[in-house]
Amino acid sequence: MFQEDTITFLPAPAVTDSLAAADSVLTEAAVHAVPAEEAVEILPMDKAFPGSDLRMLSAEPAVFPHDTAQWEDNPVNSILTLASILLFLLNLRNFLDILPSIARCFTRWKENLNIDGSIQLMRDRNIVAAILIIPFCLIADRFGAFAPDFFEELPHWVGCLPLVGAFLAYILLRRILVIILRPKRSHEDAYMSMHRSSFNWFIILCIITFTTVAALSLCGTAPTVIRKVFIIETAVIYFFFLIGKLQISASFCNPLTTFLYLCTLEILPTGLLVAAALMH
Numbered sequence: 001m002f003q004e005d006t007i008t009f010l011p012a013p014a015v016t017d018s019l020a021a022a023d024s025v026l027t028e029a030a031v032h033a034v035p036a037e038e039a040v041e042i043l044p045m046d047k048a049f050p051g052s053d054l055r056m057l058s059a060e061p062a063v064f065p066h067d068t069a070q071w072e073d074n075p076v077n078s079i080l081t082l083a084s085i086l087l088f089l090l091n092l093r094n095f096l097d098i099l100p101s102i103a104r105c106f107t108r109w110k111e112n113l114n115i116d117g118s119i120q121l122m123r124d125r126n127i128v129a130a131i132l133i134i135p136f137c138l139i140a141d142r143f144g145a146f147a148p149d150f151f152e153e154l155p156h157w158v159g160c161l162p163l164v165g166a167f168l169a170y171i172l173l174r175r176i177l178v179i180i181l182r183p184k185r186s187h188e189d190a191y192m193s194m195h196r197s198s199f200n201w202f203i204i205l206c207i208i209t210f211t212t213v214a215a216l217s218l219c220g221t222a223p224t225v226i227r228k229v230f231i232i233e234t235a236v237i238y239f240f241f242l243i244g245k246l247q248i249s250a251s252f253c254n255p256l257t258t259f260l261y262l263c264t265l266e267i268l269p270t271g272l273l274v275a276a277a278l279m280h
Contacts, residue, residue, distance in 0.1 A: 076159030094124040112197040129199040143227040201241035
């Protein structure tokens, strides 16, 4: 009833036999052991490896950089995000109080002087602008809006701290230039109002970019597209800021002095910031 299995003993090849002969015997046995419809072609070793050896690549295995980790998983970014939300909620009243005056700065350059003329409005404006620095840097870092090559050499755990440091260095440089180029006392108030108008426009920039980024993220827009929109909006708001600052400066300075102020106080530090972003 049952057919006994037959074991066939193949003679061991002599040491002097060629490697190709042994391979052909093994190949023929493997073909007979597998059904015809499932048989695969097995090449003799001398044809499969014509060079008689197998060489492996000497290249080292690829190492993934630290930025492959999720941005949200970074403890520093998470802590800064929670702290920013908490600070904003605690100062929400200040933001609502300053919002109407900030909105008028977009259409009337004299509103910048009016804000500085009110101690309460100026105080609320300064607090809100300081609170928005961290969220702005978080969003810029999240979408790579400012990502020079030397940032990639930093460890992943630092999160957006390098960007915050670069932003604070930019503010410090502008502050030093303001002190050095302070004009005569008769123009000091208007000069300081012109300098502090950057706080007003920074708040406007944050309102616009935060709203746009949130809307695009909810719509599932690609991060690269959000990054481009963020950069374009920042450039447009900065252009309007320069126009407003030019109008303030023209109210107490001649055109040549106004041009020198803009070049020294704004274009120079901003140019250094852009150059750092493009550094390779």
